[in-house]
Amino acid sequence: MIERTLTKKIVALAEKFQVITLTGPRQSGKTTLVKAVFPALPYVSLEEPDIRQIALTDPRGFLSNYPDGAILDEVQNTPDLFSYIQSLVDQNRQIQFILTGSSNFLLMEKISQTLAGRTAILHLLPFSFAELEQGAQSFDDYESLIFKGQYPRIYDRALAPTDFYPAYIQTYVERDVRMMKNIGDINTFIRFIQLCAGRTGQLLNYTSLANDAGISPNTAKAWLSVLESSYIVYRLEPFHKNFSKRLVKSPKLYFYDTGLACSLLGIRAAQQVNSHYMKGALFENLVINEFVKRNLHHGERRYPYFWQDSRGKEIDCLLVDGEAILPVEIKSGKTISNSYFANLSYWRHLNKLPDSAGYVVYGGEQSLQTSIGSFISWRELDQILFLGSD
Structure with a gap:
């Protein structure tokens, strides 16, 4: 175990x-x-x-x-x-x-x-990076981890994701969804979950989601609440405290497990993640999940935030503890680029923070401190010491 x-x-x-x-x-x-x-x-x-x-x-x-x-x-x-x-x-x-x-x-x-x-x-959520590492589970690249997901049974029984996740969805629908309210056509509901997967990391637009699913906006909201209450998806809320500029007020949608999201997107191999149009969003989801798990697995029911203004300037993840705010940008690229700090620099200027404030988590293997900030490898998120840290 x-x-x-x-x-x-x-x-x-x-x-x-x-x-x-x-x-x-x-x-x-x-x-x-x-x-x-x-x-x-x-x-x-x-x-x-x-x-x-x-x-x-x-x-x-x-x-x-x-x-x-x-x-x-x-x-x-x-x-x-x-x-x-x-x-x-x-x-x-x-x-x-x-x-x-x-x-x-x-x-x-x-x-x-x-x-x-x-x-x-x-x-309790599926395994975190730290738990997998402790269990001697390793990955050659983050695409493999995104595709495989982090549910314990996959590792305990050496199950293929293509076998586990379709069965998981079927079990979820048969046992949980039928106990909930507001669920009529199960096939339409499954289609709704698939559409949610295609909106991973995006601002949540209920009307658009409802139109694509062929249901009313109120039904979309009710069904999304069902998915949240059964730990399929969660909403990341925007942070808008102490800012005078016009800010985005809609939440973003994420899945509690990227392997499940991949299955719903029809991704059937880790190699497909690398060229998939959702690669960046799935990597962002993977990293944010780790911050969510860090909190929940220490008994803290706190979720990160994101920040976005009306001009499109955005910080992917804000770790907030009282008045302390730690900005984190998330980039799936595997090569270090100073351009990754563009939005962080804007945030620092807006908040009158030093150039060292915040991190860029990227898809590369090496964490590096530079004159414009810290690059953190996806493998070394424990270097970001903040909420829930021991």
Whole structure:
């Protein structure tokens, strides 16, 4: 088992909370992680129909089988259990429940009603660069990593991305989407996901997306919320604090895993990434995902921002911590070019910052400090010490 960064945070919070809730995409490693951290607790999968039926029809009797607590997997399938768990932890300060779920919307809705203040909530995404490196997984180039993605099962079972991701989407649609609201034609919904993949790294235009999918803008917004709540996509919000110029207010769209995005785009080999029109956007997505994971896997639910003004000047990624702002430009090119600093220089001037402020993450192998700033190889993002750093 590749050790997960989140392990340390889970162990620390379990000493303070009787209920730990771990959410994240399907097959991101939640079950493996909680079984390893809490080996003494019995494990129960609430996706098994017979077990789920007992929990639904006799929740009190079901929970009586676990006097010391349990790991309850995919617990959003049995919403009535939450009230009974609340009662148990209020009566018994020694009992421990670990709840996992892949549907953030259904899970958080029930938690807010019954377990608010009683549970710590953590989020587990697919492997980070650091976790893959620790597990002795290496890549000759970033195109291979973009294509393969970072879901644990691919590495654990040595699965081909072309086998894993179509099955993943099918499972996601059959198990998760049908539980959600606002989903009518499943084929149209799958087409909608594919259209989202083609908009990776772009400003989100609901009307355009809806027109291309053949649905209404309100339906597009509802379906996008479904994709967000089940950890398929996320929106990167624009940063507009303390600026007087006209700024873009629309968010950008990204996928939690680039391998999944590649599959939806019809990319069937790592070599195709190199010449694909979405290469730059996929590389940008790959790098931003690492900053998202750095935060979430340290228990910090914070996402980066981007910045863009009406003249087209843009910073791909802003890492924000209170009043501190760290700008990061992301370029898929593998050869160092001073032109990569054009937007950073504009940002520095606007904010009256020194020439050394910020970084350019690029597709090359060597990190380098120059007179106009720091080039950081995609392999060495740990050199950008900021949010979530140890």
